[in-house]
Amino acid sequence: MADVPTLSIMLLGAGQEVGRSCCVLQYRGRTIVCDAGVHPAYSGIASLPFIDELDWSTVDVILITHFHLDHAAALTYITEKTNFRDGKGKVYMTHPTKALHKFMMQDFVRMGSSSTDALFSPMELSMSLASIIPVSAHQVISPCPGVTFTPYHAGHVLGACMFLIDIAGLKILYTGDYSREEDRHLVKAEVPPIRPDVLIVESTFGVQTLEGREEKELRFTNLVHNIIRRGGHVLLPTFALGRAQELLLILDEYWKKHPDLHNVPIYYASSLARKCMAVYQTYIHTMNSNVRSRFAKRDNPFVFKHISNVPHSRGWERKIAEGPPCVVLASPGFMTNGPSRELLELWAPDSRNGVILTGYSIEGTLARDIQTEPDEVQSLKGHMIPRKLSVDEISFGAHVDYSQNSEFIEAVNAQHIVLVHGEQNAMGRLRAAMQDRYKSRDEDVKIHTPRNLEALELTFRGERVAKAIGNLAAKPPQPNDIISGLLVSKDYSYTLLDPRDLRDFAGLTTCTVTQRQKIALNVGWELVRWHLEGMYGKIEEGVDKDEVPTMRVMGAIDVKQTSEHELTLEWDSSASNDMIADSTLALITGIDKSPASVKLTTHSHSHSHDSAPDHPHPHADTDDEKASGTRIQRLAMFLEAHFGEVEFHMPDIASDEQPEEPPQPALLVRLDEADALINLMTMTVTSSNSALRKRVETVLDMALSTVSSLSESFVSSEPLTAEEAAPATEKEKEGSVGEQPTQPKAGPSNEVPSTPNGLSPPTQEGQDQDMDSQDVANVRGGAHVQDNATSAEQPTEQIPGTSEVIQEDDETVVAQSAQPTEPPSTPAIGDKEGSRVSGDDGNESDASSDDEVVLQVHS
Ligand SMILES: [Zn+2]
Ligand SMILES: [Zn+2]
Numbered sequence: 001m002a003d004v005p006t007l008s009i010m011l012l013g014a015g016q017e018v019g020r021s022c023c024v025l026q027y028r029g030r031t032i033v034c035d036a037g038v039h040p041a042y043s044g045i046a047s048l049p050f051i052d053e054l055d056w057s058t059v060d061v062i063l064i065t066h067f068h069l070d071h072a073a074a075l076t077y078i079t080e081k082t083n084f085r086d087g088k089g090k091v092y093m094t095h096p097t098k099a100l101h102k103f104m105m106q107d108f109v110r111m112g113s114s115s116t117d118a119l120f121s122p123m124e125l126s127m128s129l130a131s132i133i134p135v136s137a138h139q140v141i142s143p144c145p146g147v148t149f150t151p152y153h154a155g156h157v158l159g160a161c162m163f164l165i166d167i168a169g170l171k172i173l174y175t176g177d178y179s180r181e182e183d184r185h186l187v188k189a190e191v192p193p194i195r196p197d198v199l200i201v202e203s204t205f206g207v208q209t210l211e212g213r214e215e216k217e218l219r220f221t222n223l224v225h226n227i228i229r230r231g232g233h234v235l236l237p238t239f240a241l242g243r244a245q246e247l248l249l250i251l252d253e254y255w256k257k258h259p260d261l262h263n264v265p266i267y268y269a270s271s272l273a274r275k276c277m278a279v280y281q282t283y284i285h286t287m288n289s290n291v292r293s294r295f296a297k298r299d300n301p302f303v304f305k306h307i308s309n310v311p312h313s314r315g316w317e318r319k320i321a322e323g324p325p326c327v328v329l330a331s332p333g334f335m336t337n338g339p340s341r342e343l344l345e346l347w348a349p350d351s352r353n354g355v356i357l358t359g360y361s362i363e364g365t366l367a368r369d370i371q372t373e374p375d376e377v378q379s380l381k382g383h384m385i386p387r388k389l390s391v392d393e394i395s396f397g398a399h400v401d402y403s404q405n406s407e408f409i410e411a412v413n414a415q416h417i418v419l420v421h422g423e424q425n426a427m428g429r430l431r432a433a434m435q436d437r438y439k440s441r442d443e444d445v446k447i448h449t450p451r452n453l454e455a456l457e458l459t460f461r462g463e464r465v466a467k468a469i470g471n472l473a474a475k476p477p478q479p480n481d482i483i484s485g486l487l488v489s490k491d492y493s494y495t496l497l498d499p500r501d502l503r504d505f506a507g508l509t510t511c512t513v514t515q516r517q518k519i520a521l522n523v524g525w526e527l528v529r530w531h532l533e534g535m536y537g538k539i540e541e542g543v544d545k546d547e548v549p550t551m552r553v554m555g556a557i558d559v560k561q562t563s564e565h566e567l568t569l570e571w572d573s574s575a576s577n578d579m580i581a582d583s584t585l586a587l588i589t590g591i592d593k594s595p596a597s598v599k600l601t602t603h604s605h606s607h608s609h610d611s612a613p614d615h616p617h618p619h620a621d622t623d624d625e626k627a628s629g630t631r632i633q634r635l636a637m638f639l640e641a642h643f644g645e646v647e648f649h650m651p652d653i654a655s656d657e658q659p660e661e662p663p664q665p666a667l668l669v670r671l672d673e674a675d676a677l678i679n680l681m682t683m684t685v686t687s688s689n690s691a692l693r694k695r696v697e698t699v700l701d702m703a704l705s706t707v708s709s710l711s712e713s714f715v716s717s718e719p720l721t722a723e724e725a726a727p728a729t730e731k732e733k734e735g736s737v738g739e740q741p742t743q744p745k746a747g748p749s750n751e752v753p754s755t756p757n758g759l760s761p762p763t764q765e766g767q768d769q770d771m772d773s774q775d776v777a778n779v780r781g782g783a784h785v786q787d788n789a790t791s792a793e794q795p796t797e798q799i800p801g802t803s804e805v806i807q808e809d810d811e812t813v814v815a816q817s818a819q820p821t822e823p824p825s826t827p828a829i830g831d832k833e834g835s836r837v838s839g840d841d842g843n844e845s846d847a848s849s850d851d852e853v854v855l856q857v858h859s
Pocket of ligand 2: 177
């Protein structure tokens with residue numbers, strides 16, 4: 001590939017910040033978006049990621065790692081309020097995430113509906129929810145061609161997963177939020193078994209070391225107990241889902257062991273959480289062994305003994321606040337509004353009370369601000385309230401700390417690491433620490449910390465790996481061995497196999513396309529040879545299996561004298577062979593107009609057109625003159641390719657008859673009624689039309705630098721075997737892929753071997769018209785389509801390979817070239833060509849099935 005594929009990573013959110021996670025991956029024309037969250041410190045439109053920076057109709061897949069609002073709450077806005085639905089994008093999340101996302105978002109809409117800047121309506125939420133495709137951990141999903149992804153458990157909260165994404169062979173692991181420590185109910189994050197090229201990983205805690213789980217729980221329960229003992233109330237601001245369940249499990253267990261606490265209520269102030277408890281119970285099988293074994297013993301850990309729900313009545317906060325000591329888990333975790341904020345304002349002035357922050361507190365929220373233990377806090381109504389309650393932070397955030405993150409990063413072992421979901425300082429320290437590690441070990445690992453909207457472009461070597469299978473893999477190759485086989489490509493994966501294995505391993509069959517074209521011609525065989533030699537140099541001559549005189553042009557095109565006034569061209573279709581066939585056809589059909597032919601036939605004493613020229617073509621490769629002569633012929637061919645018909649004026653033959661001709665050999669190019677004359681001695685161009693002259697000069701320059709190498713460098717893509725180079729009578733060979741002895745050339749070109757150029761028509765194995773261009777087989781010669789479009793633009797010009805009607809006596813023969821075909825839809829596809837030939841009696845007809853040529857490319 002000429003262009004080096006580039007992976008573009010752009011963060012629309014969570015770049016050097018925590019909140020509104022939204023990571024856009026673009027590679028080889030595919031766009032994948034990981035997460036679509038809001039920023040908890042902002043509200044309304046301001047809380048969204050920078051969604052205007054992406055054309056959402058181009059998105060192929062949106063993957064949501066977990067139900068937290070900072071990862072999922074912008075999804076509805078994106079699916080319902082952008083042009084996402086104009087494209088073919090699909091949305092995926094795990095089953096539990098989908099179930100919990102629904103409750104979270106219903107709550108989110110209810111909270112937002114009172115404010116003026118609600119992001120979307122309940123109706124829009126329902127539409128968005130309906131389009132989410134739920135998936136399971138470890139399932140391999142192919143959302144669109146060239147893309148697969150697999151979710152792996154991420155710990156963190158119920159349903160949270162990482163995504164291992166494969167875009168055209170490039171592997172990216174996006175972690176989302178993850179934890180590596182098994183807690184009371186969740187499994188820890190897995191290290192995917194495949195090494196990705198790029199790791200996009202959270203960096204919430206930077207280089208912090210968090211205390212161990214037991215130590216942390218002990219500190220937490222002691223603290224709660226102390227506040228109760230001093231007659232205070234304990235506020236645990238927490239989100240309804242996720243860590244709350246873990247805290248309830250801890251508290252319930254602690255209460256059980258401490259009868260003195262049994263009269264102290266633990267309130268769980270969330271109707272949302274009550275609804276979600278069913279989801280937790282449903283997905284117990286995805287939780288860790290602790291939960292599963294308790295459940296197996298009919299001890300459902302989510303049926304709490306010591307936890308009470310708060311009363312449904314309005315104003316319960318005040319009632320509880322004024323009552324005896326208690327513990328309240330109240331949402332939201334950031335205390336931006338709602339019950340947790342109200343309780344904080346009520347309890348703040350009393351030093352017996354305490355608030356324990358149990359999650360990660362995002363910058364810009366009260367949960368973060370209060371950690372500085374200010375003397376006053378501002379109430380939602382705007383007045384200042386003295387703060388005397390104690391403030392403690394014990395993180396149950398279920399994010400990895402430095403040692404867990406660095407261990408995971410090293411285990412994943414990606415070449416590029418992209419840090420997201422962390423504040424600038426935390427991220428910067430983690431990056432520095434990781435860079436030191438890699439530097440000390442002399443490892444070349446790149447660590448990136450892009451800001452929002454700062455596009456990160458990563459290039460990867462355009463190297464591709466093809467798996468050799470079947471016969472090719474029977475004997476493991478040694479270093480420096482050259483392996484020849486057939487390269488089959490499907491969705492960016494490559495398989496190299498022996499052509500004999502094609503059917504078994506790739507479900508593909510091949511056959512050789514034989515093209516045949518009949519030409520009615522009023523000149524003799526010897527004259528044809530004379531012209532062919534003039535153009536192509538040495539011509540092999542013999543008879544085919546039916547004893548028909550045959551000349552082989554450039555080892556590829558057989559010209560057969562099928563009857564006195566009829567020639568048949570026959571060749572195995574390929575890009576290069578078709579090109580030679582076109583030029584052969586053009587040459588042959590031009591013979592009777594050639595001044596040289598007139599001269600030659602005139603000099604002959606026979607009335608038959610079969611007469612032999614009495615001297616070889618001056619440019620035939622048969623003598624010393626060949627060098628300059630063939631060069632001129634090649635030049636003419638080259639010019640014909642650009643301008644259509646080119647006339648060759650040879651003074652030694654024509655000068656006395658046509659005195660107006662220039663005295664030196666020249667080529668006449670005629671285009672749209674303007675002429676340009678190329679003097680072959682001086683290689684100068686004259687024309688009354690200066691535009692045409694310039695064009696011809698340019699092409700002539702190109703031609704002069706290439707013509708000398710055309711014939712020398714040309715090798716038929718399927719060289720004749722020694723056997724086939726033998727006289728024509730011996731050239732009989734059954735043509736089928738399985739039997740053919742030659743191997744296709746190895747190398748980057750995608751080639752399907754076809755039958756060697758035997759003179760008998762090849763068999764057509766497994767003929768099937770059902771072409772599936774998505775499943776790829778490659779035909780020798782690659783993508784070639786005969787350029788019949790040219791003829792459409794210039795209908796008056798006779799272009800080789802186009803339809804033409806040749807009048808001969810009372811017989812009309814239509815010679816029609818290959819039909820144009822659609823260009824291949826993937827780079828590696830070979831095209832097919834159908835050919836039609838005329839009936840012998842002059843009636844135009846489709847070729848018989850033997851001549852109908854179809855290449856099988858199907859799975
Ligand atoms: Zn999270
Ligand atoms: Zn998060």
